Amino acid sequence: MSEAVIVEVEASEGRSKKLLLIGAVVILLVAAAAAWFFFLRGGGDEVVPEAVDGAIVTLEPLTTTLGVSQPSHARVSLAIVLTEDADPTVIDGRKALLQDALLQEIAVMDADQLRSADGSAQLRAALTEDAKTIWGDDVVRRVLLTELLVK
Numbered sequence: 359m360s361e362a363v364i365v366e367v368e369a370s371e372g373r374s375k376k377l378l379l380i381g382a383v384v385i386l387l388v389a390a391a392a393a394w395f396f397f398l399r400g401g402g403d404e405v406v407p408e409a410v411d412g413a414i415v416t417l418e419p420l421t422t423t424l425g426v427s428q429p430s431h432a433r434v435s436l437a438i439v440l441t442e443d444a445d446p447t448v449i450d451g452r453k454a455l456l457q458d459a460l461l462q463e464i465a466v467m468d469a470d471q472l473r474s475a476d477g478s479a480q481l482r483a484a485l486t487e488d489a490k491t492i493w494g495d496d497v498v499r500r501v502l503l504t505e506l507l508v509k
Contacts, residue, residue, distance in 0.1 A: 411499055412440040415449045419505055420457055422464055430469035434460060435505035438489055444497040452492055456501075459488035469508050478503060 419435040436456065438449060463484050464472065471477040485501040492498075 409499065410442040412442040412444050413446040414439050414502075415446050416504065417453055417457060420460060422461055424464065424467065424469050424472065424508070428469075431509050432464060432469070432472060433505060433507040434464065434503065436460065436485065437502040437504045438493075439499045439502060440497060441499055448493065448497055455492045456485065456489055459492075460485060463488075472506070473508050478506060 415438045417436045417438070419433055421431060421433045424430045424432050438456070440446060440449070463481055467477060467481070472481065482501060482503055486498070489498040489501050
């Protein structure tokens with residue numbers, strides 16, 4: 359009879375260890391899900407709407423001279439991507455300000471720099487900031503280079 363009691367005690371210890379292990383795994387999974395929900399997902403009820411492009415306004419191309427020692431010519435066309443709710447007619451009266459900013463930005467670049475991917479990206483970023491200064495963040499999303507010809 360003593361052998362039967364020992365086997366029963368060992369079997370119940372094995373079951374309780376399994377139950378304890380399963381319980382620990384369930385608790386870890388619940389904790390991980392809660393951590394993901396509150397910390398990695400953002401944790402708040404606030405929903406940030408995704409910005410949507412609105413109308414695109416194109417500007418007339420500009421041609422200018424680059425450099426002094428070996429002059430080159432650049433022809434650049436721009437387009438302004440507006441926010442979804444912006445009225446395109448707001449741009450009309452101040453286009454010349456962005457064209458002036460374009461000439462100022464190009465004046466400090468040489469032909470090789472302007473031709474490079476980094477140079478055109480820098481120009482695009484600078485002009486976007488200039489446009490947002492002129493019209494505001496609530497009107498301008500970004501500026502596009504629609505033509506860039508350097509000879």
